[in-house]
Amino acid sequence: MTAPVRILIVGGGYVGMYVALRLQRKLRRGEARITVVNIDSYMTYQPFLPEAAAGNVEARHVVVSLRRVLKKCEILNGWVVGVDPVARTADLCLHQGPGRTLEYDILVFAPGSISRTLPIPGLAESGIGFKSVEEAIHLRDHVLAQLDLAESTTDRSVRAKALSFVFVGAGYAGVEALAELEDMARDVCRYYPTVDPGDMRWLLVEATDRILPEVGPEMGRWTLEQLRGRGIDVRLGTRLNSAVDGHIVLDDGTEFDADTLVWTAGVKPNPLVHTSGLPLDDKSRVKASADLIVEGFPHVFTAGDCAAVPDLTKPGEMCAPNAQNAVRQARTLADNVVATLRGRARRPYRHAYAGSVATLGLHKGVAQIYGRKLRGLPAWFMHRTYHLSRVPTVNKKVRVLTDWTLGLFFKRETVSLGAISDPRQEFELAIRTESRVPSSR
């Protein structure tokens, strides 16, 4: 009897999880052993992060447990720190203890992307990204904590700094995150007698002359008007120059202090590409063919944000890094792995961009789908319907739908659990006090 083929999937996000789901369904028993390595034990449904940040959806309902859905796969949690496509090994660094070297016959390389940052003074110390569920939870707690601070302080500069929220980058992550958080903050102001929504400063900084390119120029302009109509200060053709100690300096000369700086100015391939030994293009994406095989390595497949996959619907261009491509590429990739194992022909990936939907807060949205433009409530409804149909597992669909239904009858939760990032604080205080107070015994 021959040993099963070892398939190693690096990354358990959109591509990794959907490839593994399809492989475990399609492969025959004993045909292959599938190992998925991901930093966390869950896949994050990123399009729901803005709603999680706004408290419309419970944060744990936008992530999917890999062990729960990938029952026929081995799941390992840690960082792949290097890949050798010639020796067919990958080095894994675990959260504790010694690392491991994993051997494979077929590699699916899908570690996604990370925030594309710039060397701006103060950004590393003051800024936060918006790519993970932890960042979404933090931002929700943080914004509410800023309102708590503004209500409690008598110092005008502390108050102004607390109520200033700056977002850099106006793609869908930036626009949706800002619009949802502003909507939440405006809504909860009713519980803060001294904070008027007009006291808050929400600023969106964008280096180009447009926002939300994903929905096309016309709907981008409409979104811009909507945001400005809500009092959000959108600066086009503007850059952040500095953010040292929370002091924001823009290149148009504007300067002020802000306690919140969210960096959403695009993504770049995961730096693991540089230690993968795989061929890269000029944007550091792994070079792939249309059938999702890495150039020069017939046993390595790739897709998603880290990969340069030719867009067969637009000759000469590469597929955009979005979920729409990632989830469909995953399907083709899994089928091509099965085809390779069974000696059949692989098929190329081909998908014409369908458009985009974006949420701009409760009952507000914008969409352009197959050329149809939607604004306001219909677009928001479309956003929710579309993403509900896409979020993985029936379990999560029901939970998200329940969150939304409860939201129709009850106001959203307005409590900041900011201390969750430092849960031992109170216990440490107890220990310190104990060591100072003489024992009564």
Ligand SMILES: Cc1cc2nc3c(=O)[nH]c(=O)nc-3n(C[C@H](O)[C@H](O)[C@H](O)COP(=O)(O)OP(=O)(O)OC[C@H]3O[C@@H](n4cnc5c(N)ncnc54)[C@H](O)[C@@H]3O)c2cc1C
């Ligand atoms: C806020 C936000 C909203 C978005 N909304 C939309 C939308 O509305 N529509 C749309 O089409 N797209 C949207 N996107 C983009 C979409 O989510 C991504 O394009 C998609 O997730 C890419 O899939 P991927 O599998 O390549 O990467 P990911 O889904 O990011 O998965 C990569 C995985 O690899 C893991 N990983 C990374 N490095 C390592 C390592 N060294 N070792 C092991 N594991 C590793 C990561 O932990 C992660 O789980 C949004 C993105 C964000 C951030």
